[in-house]
Amino acid sequence: MMVVDGAFLLELMLRSRFPKFRSTKVADPIFHRTRILVDVCRDILLIENQLPWFVLDKLYRKLVLPHPPPDEKEVNLERLAHDFFKAYLVDNNNIGNRIPATTTDGYLFLDKDMKDHLAALVRWSFYSPREIISSPISDGDLxxxxxxxxxxxxxxxxxxxxxxxxxxxxxxxxxxxxxxxxxxxxxxxxxxxxxxxxxxxxxxxxxxxxxxxxxxxxxxxxxxxxxxxxxxxxxxxxxxxxxxxxxxxxxxxxxxxxxxxxxxxxxxxxxxxxxxxxxxxxxxxxxxxxxxxLDTPWKTASTIAAVILLILTIMQTKAWAWIAERQGFVARVCPMGLSEHNFLGDTRNGWKEAMVAGFDDGRLGCGIDFGREEMEER
Structure with missing residues (x-):
């Protein structure tokens, strides 16, 4: 049974790598249906469906292709399996470029944690972030x-x-x-x-x-x-x-x-x-x-309008406070001659009337009294 399963896996990966091995007379039941191929990949990697690596390796070494492609000698089992799962399992082609070093006899050297089966190879190639883990906390400092x-x-x-x-x-x-x-x-x-x-x-x-x-x-x-x-x-x-x-x-x-x-x-x-x-x-x-x-255009417009209204309200409050302060200053200087109307309407006439009234009364409206004679001299 393991030999039959191994032969199926090798044929599947070879047809994926070399399209010339696919059937041209009739529709291929797997490769002409992408959804089925994805499901097959998922089933192959289930833990309960794993085939020992040595079975695949021995079958592949005895394999003789009827019409070997030009690059057949450069394709070993590890590369064949890696490229197969990369094509149908991973969306981004940048993932899974971690391939073990090639030995002198053309076969890849496998780490201990990837000698078991295909799932181990896939995990090692696509999901082993050893090079992206930066300074993890050690167990001793945990x-x-x-x-x-x-x-x-x-x-x-x-x-x-x-x-x-x-x-x-x-x-x-x-x-x-x-x-x-x-x-x-x-x-x-x-x-x-x-x-x-x-x-x-x-x-x-x-x-x-x-x-x-x-x-x-x-x-x-x-x-x-x-x-x-x-x-x-x-x-x-x-x-x-x-x-x-x-x-x-x-x-x-x-x-x-x-x-x-x-x-x-x-x-x-x-x-x-x-x-x-x-x-x-x-x-x-x-x-x-x-x-x-600010999550919608209407809320953004309402928020901007509210902020503008708030700024205008603050400016108006400051302006009225400044006007009130100026009115109080003028009233303290010339209390009898400068009314609110004169201050707001004709400041120059208001000052003139205030000065005349102040001189007529013998004082300047700011707490300093002068006698009429002294005022005339001045």
């Missing part, structure tokens, strides 16, 4: 604090964090945070099912401490997705596909995942997110303003 767990999506959103879809450049588990923008790879039914399957593989494998990268990634996502509101934010940001199921189902799924470990590889990122959330209230205020008052 203290279980809130800083080692990422805030929820809603909490980050209220703190001003922007969520964007990330196009990974080397690994499907990349998560980047830069200047208030958290970028996460797209997650749909296909990738979600595949990642869950790899989680099961990691749980049943003997990896070194902190080497279960897929489990850590899913745990990180599980900590951020806690309510249906978190799911809605990620859907609106284009990070999660709404074909994964209802929001409640997703919350329940990630809730179970978040109880399966700690995101050792993402501790530095968790600390950055927590520091950003608590660093300054300006981020939260700006996010609240944008979310509650």
């Amino acid at each position: 203290n279980i604090t809130v800083e080692l767990i990422p805030p929820s999506v809603t909490a980050l959103h209220e703190a001003g964090v922007r969520f964007e879809k990330l196009i990974p450049t080397s690994c499907g588990l990349e998560i980047k945070f830069d200047r208030g923008s958290l970028k996460i790879p797209y997650l749909d039914y296909r990738t979600g099912t595949h990642l869950l399957n790899l989680m099961v593989f990691e749980e049943n494998s003997d990896f070194p401490p902190g080497g279960n990268y897929v489990s850590q990634y899913m745990f990180f996502m599980g900590c951020m997705i806690r309510t249906s509101k978190d799911v809605n934010i990620l859907i609106e940001s284009g990070i999660i596909s709404n074909t994964l199921g209802s929001n409640r189902d997703l919350v329940a799924l990630f809730d179970r995942i978040s109880k399966m470990g700690w995101p050792h590889a993402y501790f530095s990122l968790c600390k950055q997110l927590n520091d950003y959330r608590t660093s300054s209230p300006w981020h939260k205020w700006a996010a609240t303003l944008k979310r509650d008052y």
Whole structure:
């Protein structure tokens, strides 16, 4: 049975790599139906369907192609399997360029953690973020604090964090945070099912401490997705596909995942997110303003009109206060000759009348009395 399964896998990968091996007389039942091919890839990677690597390797070494392509000698089993899953499993061609070094006999050297089966090869090639994990916290320095767990999506959103879809450049588990923008790879039914399957593989494998990268990634996502509101934010940001199921189902799924470990590889990122959330209230205020008052054109126009009205009201209040202050000053200087009408209408005449009235009374209206003779002399 293993020989039959192995022959099927080799034929499938060879037809994918070399289209000339596909049937031209009748429609190919697999390659002419993309959806079926994607489902076949998913079934091949299920843990219960794994075929020991040595079976595939021995079959491939005995394989003799009837009409070998020109580059057939350059294609070994590891490269054949890698290119097959990269074509039908990964959306971005930049992912999965981590290929082991080629030995002198043309076969690739396999690490210990990828000698088991095809799922191990796929995990190693596409989901082993060794080169993107920067200074993770060691187990010796590990203290279980809130800083080692990422805030929820809603909490980050209220703190001003922007969520964007990330196009990974080397690994499907990349998560980047830069200047208030958290970028996460797209997650749909296909990738979600595949990642869950790899989680099961990691749980049943003997990896070194902190080497279960897929489990850590899913745990990180599980900590951020806690309510249906978190799911809605990620859907609106284009990070999660709404074909994964209802929001409640997703919350329940990630809730179970978040109880399966700690995101050792993402501790530095968790600390950055927590520091950003608590660093300054300006981020939260700006996010609240944008979310509650500037999210639609009508709200934006209303907000701008309200701000302009507030500014005009303040200017009017300041103007009347200045006028009242000037009136009080003139009244103190010339209380008998300058009325409100004169001050507002004809300031020059008001001053003239006030001065005449003041001189006639023998005083200047500012608390200084003069005798008429002395005033005339002056």
